Amino acid sequence: MTASPHDRLTIGELATRSGLAHSALRYYEGLGLIHAERTGGGQRRYSRQTLRRLAFVRAAQQVGLSLEEVQAALAELPVDRSPTAAQWSTVALSWQSRIDEQIADLERLRTRLTGCIGCGCLSLAKCALYNPGDVQGVEGPGARKLLPQRPRTP
Template identity: 45%
Template sequence: MADSQDIDFSRAMTVGEVAKRSGVPVSTLHFYERKGLIQSYRSSGNQRRYPALVLRYIAIIKAAQRTGIALEDIGAMLSQFPPGTKLSAAQWRTISSRWRAQLDQRIVQLTRLRDELDQCIGCGCLSMKDCPLRNPGDVLGQQGSGARILERPADGGQSGTNT
């Protein structure tokens, strides 16, 4: 919960109002709050209330999610600012430029994957030797979890292995 001393109470909203204004389901708003992405405070009647600027935070979260930024990364970025901070244009530029760099990296990865899939379309060989998407001996899995095919280096993930 945010420190209510710093909150503009004049435009406080219930969770239902936030859901209606943002188009985000109540359950998702509660999820965001549990993850620390948004904050509420308690009214004098002990009701959960959200400041108007929560709508800006939700817009940022949704925009980031649409570009494939993980919720953990979104939370880490937003946690740099005190709860209830009205992000300045400069702060938003900093955030969006970092996310743009991540998006650029994903575009490079996805473009390479698309080009490799072009080679596989109509082939079906899954050749240990020739198919770029083949993962012989689960070499990539030994390097860690996650989207290893997508994240592998340009040499196909074979660097650093003894095979």
Template identity: 55%
Template sequence: MKNSCASRELSVGELARRAGVAVSALHFYETKGLISSQRNAGNQRRFSRETLRRVVVIKVAQRVGIPLAEIARALQTLPAGRSPTAADWARLSAQWKEDLTERIDKLLLLRDQLDGCIGCGCLSLQACPLRNPGDQLSAEGPGAHWLDAEGREHDG
């Protein structure tokens, strides 16, 4: 019997256990093109050992809120057939750093203004008629409008 540690390939169960994800997550990642497998003679999925690091990168990126589509684009830049290196990870994380900083800024602004007028049009708080007189923000569409695309507060 082959020692799985020495083998270059992992079964779906081994990969799931080593990466700390459900088998169904691996199947989902594969359908989305994030990882790939080969089939053995028994038609069972076999993943290269390099896939383990890819799955861990996916998990880390998801944990910090990076959408799967963005993760997929980033993973497409990695060479096939080898584990992502420290340099690869540095490049990927640099791509995501600006986006994460923007998200953090938006969350901090939301946290700091959560108890005030958020520009939703309800006009129920004392500050709402002053900051959004006559519900002018309704022209911008539904939702809370005090956070713009750059994460800065509107002047109101």
């Protein structure tokens, strides 16, 4: 069955319906997250299923997935038709461990924050919130992130 031209969305329609900027849509297309057909005049036309893929991208980003991880997840789903409930379920289940990790991270942050409430020192030496683990401190005292000075040209 061939889709009628009315089943396809222009980039403006897709932007309006998804709430994303044209540039974001082109960027996602470049990453292969969404796909467009081209008209004879070279204009993009998106299937209506693209809205589902964009909803998926947004949900995945809220979970904390990188765009590379989103690419991998979307590669498991059909490009131009609705995924089955089982396909959605499989992908969503794979996010469960990520969500569990985020909850654990937030609980650790809450524990550290408790000691900082009412303090406000943001001490590099002792504040676990401002300087967790003092990662740069193992290299010695003083600034460690400054770029090397460029030699002056005459």
